[in-house]
Amino acid sequence: xxxxxxxxxxxxxxxxxxxxxxxxxxxxxxxxxxxxxxxxxxxxxxxxxxxxxxxxxxxxxxxxxxxxxxxxxxxxxxxxxxxxxxxxxxxxxxxxxxxxxxxxxxxxxxxxxxxxxxxxxxxxxxxxxxxxxxxxxxxxxxxxxxxxxxxxxxxxxxxxxxxxxxxxxxxxxxxxxxxxxxxxxxxxxxxxxxxxxxxxxxxxxxxxxxxxxxxxxxxxxxxxxxxxxxxxxxxxxxxxxxxxxxxxxxxxxxxxxxxxxxxxxxxxxxxxxxxxxxxxxxxxxxxxxxxxxxxxxxxxxxxxxxxxxxxxxxxxxxxxxxxxxxxxxxxxxxxxxxxxxxxxxxx
Numbered sequence: 091x092x093x094x095x096x097x098x099x100x101x102x103x104x105x106x107x108x109x110x111x112x113x114x115x116x117x118x119x120x121x122x123x124x125x126x127x128x129x130x131x132x133x134x135x136x137x138x139x140x141x142x143x144x145x146x147x148x149x150x151x152x153x154x155x156x157x158x159x160x161x162x163x164x165x166x167x168x169x170x171x172x173x174x175x176x177x178x179x180x181x182x183x184x185x186x187x188x189x190x191x192x193x194x195x196x197x198x199x200x201x202x203x204x205x206x207x208x209x210x211x212x213x214x215x216x217x218x219x220x221x222x223x224x225x226x227x228x229x230x231x232x233x234x235x236x237x238x239x240x241x242x243x244x245x246x247x248x249x250x251x252x253x254x255x256x257x258x259x260x261x262x263x264x265x266x267x268x269x270x271x272x273x274x275x276x277x278x279x280x281x282x283x284x285x286x287x288x289x290x291x292x293x294x295x296x297x298x299x300x301x302x303x304x305x306x307x308x309x310x311x312x313x314x315x316x317x318x319x320x321x322x323x324x325x326x327x328x329x330x331x332x333x334x335x336x337x338x339x340x341x342x343x344x345x346x347x348x349x350x351x352x353x354x355x356x357x358x359x360x361x362x363x364x365x366x367x368x369x370x371x372x373x374x375x376x377x378x379x380x381x382x383x384x385x386x387x388x389x390x391x392x393x394x395x396x397x398x399x400x401x402x403x404x405x406x407x408x409x410x411x412x413x414x415x416x417x418x419x420x421x422x423x424x425x426x427x428x429x430x431x432x433x434x435x436x437x
Contacts, residue, residue, distance in 0.1 A: 128171060128195045135160030138189050143201065145183040145274065152181060152201065161188050161197065168194060177202045184272035208268040213282075215264040215387030216316040218350075222262055222282075222385065231269045231278060238275040247276065251283045253306070260309040260382025261286045289388060297395040301333065312394035313382035317346030320411040325393035327415060331405055333397040340403070342372035350383040406430060 141159040143152055149172045153165040171194060172178050184206030188197060200206070211229045213222055223238040232238050241247055243257040253261050258279060263286035269278060291297075298308035311332060319325045335342055349355050351370035352363045364371075370379040386394075402415040404422035408429050416422035 128167070129193050131191050131193060132188075132197065133162045134188070134190050134192075135162070138187060140207075141186045141188065142272070143181070143183045143186065143206075145272070147181070147183065149178050149181060156188075156197070161192075163194055163197060168198070171195070171198055175202075182206070182270075184270045204270055207271045209271060210266065210268050212266045213262070213264040213385070215390070216384045217264060218355075218384050219259045219262060226269075226278060229269075230271065231273065232275045234275060238279065241276045241279050247279070251280065252287065253283065254304070255306045255309075256381050258283055260306075260313050260385055262385045263289060264385050264387050265289075290391065294391070294395065301395055301397065303395070307378055308394045309386070309391065310378045310382050312386040312390040313384045314342070314344050314346060314379075315393050316384055316386035316390040318344065318405075318413075319390065319393075322389050324413060325389055326396055326398040327400055327402070328405065328413070329393040329396070330398035330400040331402045331415065334400070334403050336377065338403070339376060341374075341376050342378070344372045347372040347379050347383055350379075 182204035
């Protein structure tokens, strides 16, 4: 090989090494740039910035919304990080707060985990589904009460959540919740039903079967007990009365079921109400109603599958939170006269 050829070869090798060096330097600089973007505090327009991310928004749009709100993320770095973490489909909607000092990684993790603004709502035991919808709407957790009611009665959603019934009333567990702002009505219902099954003892269905009921039957009965009982110590006795009537094939004659059937939740029940033709009217139809009438708590749920072994078939309110229990109709009629009729006439 002549000197000219060797010279050209050396120049070619030098060029290759130079290109490789430049590429390595570019890659190294890019890595350093990305590491800096991920871990350096983001420049903020204010000390605390609120950002609303709508449902279905994509990573590129999120980067734009963050910048518009005053969280000055680098859009390219944000997209690269979401792709590296494979979290593009895990980004959750909601209202978020970002404070001075947050990094790009902090921001992305919060959005991945849905750590957004929350609203605390306490759902009392025994609330009807419509009452829950109203309370959630008033608290700003949901926007559409009608949509909530629609999803609560959706049998396909019920099946997907493990409920074999005509809807999800009875399974919207009454508890204290921290709901993320921006959840859909369906999301909120799903959270409440999941909480129901988290709290329910693992052997609950087995306990229900042992007293001749399905899990859904037990929830129906629990909803009635919830509306009848005031004192916890009476729940299992009331459950025992209803179990006795069911075994005899008698009508349950539960006033809360009549109220549910007639949507009369505050006024005095009349004979017309008691004759109202509706499957939920247990004065007209035998057996359990088609579904729960409210959303019971654990004490009533447990009472439904642990009825007291009593001889009672009747009970009436004594107007002090307690009930008078009777074995015979004659005894019951006397108690009704004493605690209800005489109380109304004021003697």
